[in-house]
Structures are given as structure tokens and as C-alpha cells.
Amino acid sequence: MRIRLLDIAHARSGDKGDTANVGLIALRPEWYAALQRYVTLDAVRDHFRGAITGDVERFELPNLRALNFLLHGALDGGGTLSLKTDAQGKVYSTALLRMTIDVPDDEAEQCRLPAFEDAG
């Protein structure tokens, strides 16, 4: 079953130099397992391929049912050097929430993950 992160998580992002961080938080405690299992380092690297110039780091915070991603080279130099509208990475969070993951049907049904139907 295809799941969109927006439907199972919320997020906030910020900056440190040319690196944006995205904290991804499960909307329900029982949905953290799906984030933890399927929002992998490789999946997030793929999602942001072409959008950032550096690598991605991934950290787990099971206590907060959250993952933290560092997106290096995400901010066109960062801070005052950056020419981007989002020079401080404030909305990278929502860019991650666009991502979809594939979860086996039985697992998705067991914790009632909402299916994503792509309209277009």
C-alpha cells in the first residue's frame, strides 16, 4: 500500500549553515514503526536527489517517535550567502512530507495507515 508521509507525520525544519534539518514526527505513536522502517536513508536520498548538493544523514528518536534528517548542501550556501527564498530551510519539512513509501498491505492495515491515492 502506498502511503504519503503528509498523512502519517508532521515535521519541522531549520538550518545550520548550508545544512537543513528536517524532524519528521509520527502523527500517531503506532505509526512511528512505519517511519522507522520505510523512511530509510536511501529513500530520503532519492527523494531529494538533484535538490541538494551534499549527502543526507538520518537519526532516530524513538522517544519522540521522530526521525531527524540532515540535508547537506540544501541551502545554496546557507544563511546570508544564499539567494534562495527558503534560505533558512524553514519549509524543507513540507518537501519531505510529499514523499511516499510502500508498506506491505497487512502491516498497513494492522496499524490503519491511510492509503494515498495519487489524484494526478
Added chain:
Amino acid sequence: MKTVVRIASGQGFWGDSLEAPRQQVEGGQIDYLMLDYLAEVTMSILQKQKERDPSMGYARDFVGAIESVLDSIVNRGVRVIANAGGVNPPACAAAIRALAVSKGVSDQLRIAVVTGDDLLGSLDELLEAGHELVNMESGEPLASIRGDVLSANAYIGSAPIVEGLSRGASVVITGRSTDTALTMAPLRHEFKWGAADWDRLASGIVAGHILECGAQCSGGNCLYDWRGIPDLANVGYPIAEASPDGTFVVTKHPGTGGRISVPSVTEQLVYEMGDPREYITPDVIADFTTIELKADGDNRVRVSGIKGRPATDKLKVSIAYSAGFKAVGTLVYSWPEALEKAELADRILRQRLDRLGLRFDQVLTEFVGASSTHGALAKRQLEYPEVQLRFGVRGLQRSAVERFTREIAPLVLNGPPSVTGFAGGRPKVEEIVAYWPALIDKTVVTTRVEMV
């Protein structure tokens, strides 16, 4: 010893709500008001102001903030801790002293000033002594931009603030203290936490991290159930109700808007987070993977379980340097084919800049409304009602950037059609003050506390 200490956040950055400090002291019982004014770029702005006028270089808003809460400081014993001193804490203290004199309460106001974070004057000495101040991101030594440095300040910890409080200050003014120390220091002072009481110090740091962005933990910028967050117009700023064991409750005054919930606090905890296992501060390394959050009634979240480890032997240094010039110009293109028109204008502009022989270190085009924040992740739509072309250049030569600013307006008459939105005039050339993060040995930074 008090069993509960209430610390209220009244300012998340320089430019935050002018009303928040007063609302925090008048909305209910608090012991400390914490005001965070400094961001990475703020120090260099203040440094420039100080160069023009030696009596400047601090956050001027702070004087108004103190005026708005002066009665509570003098008559209710509320104590204020702020990094409003910027690059000139003594001048900031003098301004507060002058205010107290003019209000006739000078005798009742004790001010502590923390200095020693400013390394600009000793920078060459430090470099000569072998402190390379290597850029933590790029690995380059500071020597490569030494001539362009505008300010250099070490991020200092809680110790000097604790000293100021123990010497009876009702207002403690610092320069580049860490944001989190402003909250942790009064807890350490009240509860007599030792310098190696790692878990409790880490708890104070986490309280500081939650409070340091003002309303960003109490419903502001909160994505979770954003439509359902009540009365943001009257948003309550956060308060930490802390206990001697290091646990605390995040809450806000009754009758205020916004919402404090496990999701709102969690969003703030992950804000600007690096490796959650090691949130490094001058006082302690806090482990964010040990934080436990629990709903504790209406607009109350209990925070506990926090573990800390010994601090490192380094301090982070915030160095600001002059890094050239930039300008950003915008035009708005309307339906039909809004995006295609903006894309054509972008190509034309690039050809013209090329023909003029202008060279830049960076040129960036964004199509606001279509792809500026999410890039290729945002699907291209069949129709946009309008798209803003946003075109920026950056370079070391002011003249080239200046010349670029003259190339936007002509497009209104000699470029693609259906264009508007040029009311703002020519783009402004901005001098870039960039940020150079480095580390330095703790032993070479000596802080001082003075009662004035």
C-alpha cells in the same frame, strides 16, 4: 530552596513581538523572564552599529522591553536574563541604568554585565598562538578571510549568569551567551546544581531549547492540527515550571491563545537539530533521545528523563565576515501561460547579463508559485494564475551586482507579456555578512561579571 521555579520566554529573536515581555510578567506568576535577542547574523549588524557609534552595538529593543516590565522587576522581584548586550554589553547596561534613573528606581535595580565573549580584539593573537579557527563546515582556516572579519564572539555558557544572579542582580545582560544558557542558568542558580550535575544541567538545556524560540513551541509555526490551534492572535509565550530534580512542565498563562501539546513541543525539539544524541553546549552535552514528554493537563506538557554527559573542552565561536554583494529582483507574470512567460524572461535576462560580460559567483532563478520552495518535487501544473520570477545574483564586485539591478525593469516593456509587480523599484544591492563557525579551546576565553 524553592520547589518550583517559573521561567518565562519573552523574546525568540531580535524583532519578535514587542508585547510579549509585558504579557509574560503580567499574565501570571513568574520568577524569571528570559529574552533571547541574538542570531548568527545579528552580531555583525551590531558590530557595524558599534563602529559608527561606540555607545551602540546592543539590541535597542531591550530598553523598551525593560521599560514595559520595570514595575514587575522592582516591585514583584521578577528577574530578567537577556543576551541583549550583543557586542557591547556595558553600553546596554548603561542604557538600562539611564532608564532606571529616569524612572526614579535606580536604587532598586541591580544589573550584572557579562563580558569576555568578544574575541575580535584578540583575534590576531589567537591566530599567532596557533588557534586556526577552522571553519567547521568547509574546513578552511580563518587566515583565508582574516581581512574581512567583522566580529568574533565565543558562545559562552551558564556560569557567569549564575554568578550574576548569586550576586543579587535583578537584570543580567550578556553578549553571545548560548540561547539555552539563558534558561538553564537561573535553574542552576535556584536549585544549586553543580557544574558536573550532567543530567540536571542537560534538563535545563532542553528547557532552554524549548523556550528559546518564543511562541514556536506554543502553537506558532506549528504544522500539527494548524487549523485547530486557537486564537494565535493572542498567542501565549511559553513558561517552564521547573523542579529541583530537573523535570519541568512547559505551559503558558491562562487566557492566552495558541496551544501547548506533546506535538507542539516535539516540533520545537526537532527544530535546528543535529545529531540528537549530542546536543553540545558549553556546559553539558544533552542527549535528546532520552527526553520523555507527557501531556499533563490543559496546555501543559511534562518533560523528564533527560540524560547529559560532560561538556567538551571547546567553545563554539561565531565569526562574521564580509562576503561580497547580492541582489534579488522580482517580476510577476499572469495567466495565461504564466510559468512559460516567466521562464522566457529568465532566459532573456541570462542572455543579457552574459552579453554585458557580467560574471557572478552565483545566479539563482526561482519561480515563486510554481517551484521556489519544493523545486522539482512540486509537480508542474497545467495552469497557474500567476508566477513570480525571482532572480538573484551574488558576487564579490559591487559594480557587477549594481549593474544587474538595472536589467529587471526593462523587461516590463521589452520582455514577455502580461508582466506586473514592479512597484518596488530597482532591487537593492545588499552587502553580505556571512557566518564562519569555528571552535576554540575553552581555556583561552575568560568571562567577567561586573555589577553596575
